[in-house]
Amino acid sequence: MATFKFDAIGTKWQIDIYSDFSGDKLMVVKEKLLDRFEEYDAIYSRFKKGSFIRRLSEKRGKYPMPYDGKVLFDLYSDLYKITRGRFTPFIGQVLSDAGYDEGYSFVNNEIGKPLNWADALEYTSSYLIVHEPSLLDFGAAGKGYLVDIASDMLVNFGIDSFCVDGSGDIRYENKNNKFLRIGLENPEDKTQIIGVANILNKSICASAGNRRKWGKYHHIIDPSTLESPKDIIAVWVIADKTILADAISTCLFLVEPDLLLTKFKFEYTILYKDFSLRQSEGFGGEMFLKA
Amino acid sequence: MEENQNTTESQVKNGMNPAIPIAIIGIVVIVAVGIFMFQGQQGANNQMDATENAQQVITPKEKKNKKDAMMKESSNESMTNETETPAMTQSDDYKDGEYSAVGDYMSPGGAEEIGVTLTLKNGVIESAEVETIGDRPNTVKFQEVFKDNFKQYVIGKNIDEVMLDKVAGSSLSPKGFNDAIEKIKSEAQA
Numbered sequence: 075m076a077t078f079k080f081d082a083i084g085t086k087w088q089i090d091i092y093s094d095f096s097g098d099k100l101m102v103v104k105e106k107l108l109d110r111f112e113e114y115d116a117i118y119s120r121f122k123k124g125s126f127i128r129r130l131s132e133k134r135g136k137y138p139m140p141y142d143g144k145v146l147f148d149l150y151s152d153l154y155k156i157t158r159g160r161f162t163p164f165i166g167q168v169l170s171d172a173g174y175d176e177g178y179s180f181v182n183n184e185i186g187k188p189l190n191w192a193d194a195l196e197y198t199s200s201y202l203i204v205h206e207p208s209l210l211d212f213g214a215a216g217k218g219y220l221v222d223i224a225s226d227m228l229v230n231f232g233i234d235s236f237c238v239d240g241s242g243d244i245r246y247e248n249k250n251n252k253f254l255r256i257g258l259e260n261p262e263d264k265t266q267i268i269g270v271a272n273i274l275n276k277s278i279c280a281s282a283g284n285r286r287k288w289g290k291y292h293h294i295i296d297p298s299t300l301e302s303p304k305d306i307i308a309v310w311v312i313a314d315k316t317i318l319a320d321a322i323s324t325c326l327f328l329v330e331p332d333l334l335l336t337k338f339k340f341e342y343t344i345l346y347k348d349f350s351l352r353q354s355e356g357f358g359g360e361m362f363l364k365a
Numbered sequence: 366m367e368e369n370q371n372t373t374e375s376q377v378k379n380g381m382n383p384a385i386p387i388a389i390i391g392i393v394v395i396v397a398v399g400i401f402m403f404q405g406q407q408g409a410n411n412q413m414d415a416t417e418n419a420q421q422v423i424t425p426k427e428k429k430n431k432k433d434a435m436m437k438e439s440s441n442e443s444m445t446n447e448t449e450t451p452a453m454t455q456s457d458d459y460k461d462g463e464y465s466a467v468g469d470y471m472s473p474g475g476a477e478e479i480g481v482t483l484t485l486k487n488g489v490i491e492s493a494e495v496e497t498i499g500d501r502p503n504t505v506k507f508q509e510v511f512k513d514n515f516k517q518y519v520i521g522k523n524i525d526e527v528m529l530d531k532v533a534g535s536s537l538s539p540k541g542f543n544d545a546i547e548k549i550k551s552e553a554q555a
Contacts, residue, residue: 084539178545217536241536257524259534266521267532282535288546310533350516360489364518 076100082111083119083217085241089224092235092248103231107224114220118146118212120166121176130202131166131209137202144199145317146212146219153321154191156337160298160328161321164188166211168300172291180288188297213293218279218320221245225316238316242280245316246273258343258361261308268345269361277316281323282308294327303327307347312357313340459488467498474501479508493517 076091078100089107091100117126117140126140139147153161168188173180194206212219217240224238225245235248246254253274257267261282271278283292283302292302309326313319322340331342331354341357351361465482480496497508524532 081539084542085536178542180545180549237531239531242533243536244531244533254530255528257527257529257532259532260521261534263521264534265524267524267527267529268519268521270527270529271533278533280533280535285535285538286542288549308534345519348516349518349520351519355492358487360487361517362520362522363490364520 078104080108082108083115083220083240084121085217087241088237088239089228090237090239091228091233092237092250093233095233099231103228103233107227110223110227111220114142114223117143118216120170120209120211123176127166127210127212130204131207134204134207137204139197139199139201142219142223143202144197146215147197147202149215149317149321150212151191152337153325153334156333157325157329159188159191160296161214161325162188162191162297163210163212164191164194164208165295165297166209168295168297169211169293170209172295173288174286174291174293182289182291185295185300187300214324215317215321217241218243218277218316218318221277221316221320240316243277243316243320244273244279245277247275256359258308258310258345258359261345267362268349268351269343269359271310271312271343271357271359273312276312276314277319278310278312279316279319279323280308280310281320281327283327284308294324296328305347306344308345310343310357311340312342313338459485461486472504472507474503477501477504477508479511490517 076095076097077088079086079088081087091103095103115122115125119125120127120131122128126137130137150161150163154163165188168185170176171183171185173182189206189208194204194208196203196205221238221240221243222245224240225236225247228236228238229247235250236246237254238245244254244256248254251274253272256271256273256278258269258271259280259282260266260268261284281294283294283304284307286293287302290302295302306327309323311319311323311326313322318338319340322334322338322342325334326342326344331344331352334340341354342352343354343357343361344352346352349364351363353361463482463484465480467478467480469476469478471477478498480498482494482496483490484492495508495511497505499505499508
């Protein structure tokens with residue numbers, strides 16, 4: 075098995091390749107992946123100076139849609155509608171005002187409700203029109219999408235058994251049908267797990283408010299309350315695509331699973347602050363239930 | 366010849382040979398025991414199923430401890446990355462399915478009953494439901510409160526004790542983020 079680790083889009087990545095692959099070819103794969111990651115960051119990061127997202131926040135007007143953008147915008151648009159705006163890319167401005175800005179100032183400025191999508195932005199597969207400039211944030215699904223992009227690249231190289239781990243957002247494929255055992259980290263104690271998930275040819279994403287937190291906020295702010303949800307402390311989602319698992323894992327902090335299940339297919343586990351658990355029937359794995 | 370017959374007849378008339386009643390009783394006893402054992406066997410089978418069920422309902426955690434012990438053993442062998450990940454195994458001892466039982470308890474108002482249904486999958490309680498039984502107003506009220514608060518709770522287990530390939534938690538934050546937080550903390554304490 076070959077493994078390579080690297081930093082990208084503000085977190086740690088690890089890619090494991092189980093297929094037989096020559097060392098030289100692996101170097102090529104690694105280079106191509108790193109290039110692709112850099113390109114992605116330069117478009118979608120609100121933390122990078124001169125990024126596409128930053129330019130959208132500065133001036134109204136018409137912009138070309140990035141070649142990989144429609145998939146992301148479409149998913150956000152669907153979830154925006156189904157959650158009635160609680161899941162929104164316009165949360166970027168709110169997060170920034172709350173302190174989670176590109177300089178990590180963590181100064182709590184006054185925060186207001188995010189813009190209404192219909193008023194601020196419209197898009198097609200080839201362009202975007204910004205009516206009201208605002209800082210967008212795709213953090214809820216952006217990493218998951220990149221996991222899928224990396225996975226597709228590996229498959230295109232002829233690698234059929236691998237694991238792409240973007241720090242909590244994982245895609246695992248194995249032609250030998252071996253399941254991967256994934257511990258579900260206890261958000262209150264990183265040396266512990268509260269259960270194990272078993273996946274094969276699936277994506278799993280974790281979301282919790284324990285790491286990226288400052289003052290009274292963490293990285294998820296509910297636009298309807300302008301507060302970070304405190305009742306739910308961690309969510310895990312298993313789905314066929316990592317972009318979806320990632321987005322849903324954030325949505326579950328904000329809305330009921332049944333609402334999302336009307337349109338999307340996924341399995342979930344929700345951990346509450348009293349350590350009670352809510353799980354979909356098909357999540358599988360083993361949870362460490364209190365006696 | 367005649368004498369013999371007479372002798373036999375007189376034997377019968379005069380009193381039983383003690384061997385014969387003993388033999389008859391013996392045969393009856395043997396047959397009776399046979400019947401009893403046969404029926405008992407059937408009853409015992411039924412009883413065994415019931416006990417098994419009861420055990421399944423009462424002690425699923427025993428099975429889990431066994432499984433965890435098994436995991437520990439194999440984890441010693443598979444410390445390197447080279448080892449293949451084991452395929453998911455099905456727990457054999459407890460059949461998947463729903464198990465229901467009615468518990469009874471005493472309340473100030475009298476005897477009460479409450480129903481519990483558990484769904485077992487792969488030896489783990491997947492879901493649990495509580496059913497209100499009875500119609501006394503207080504019973505209904507208290508059982509409803511119990512039901513609403515009847516949740517599954519989890520505990521944390523040390524990562525070293527469980528065989529894992531990966532851990533999924535919130536994303537590790539970048540050095541810049543952590544440094545900034547530390548800086549703010551120290552400024553706040555100054």
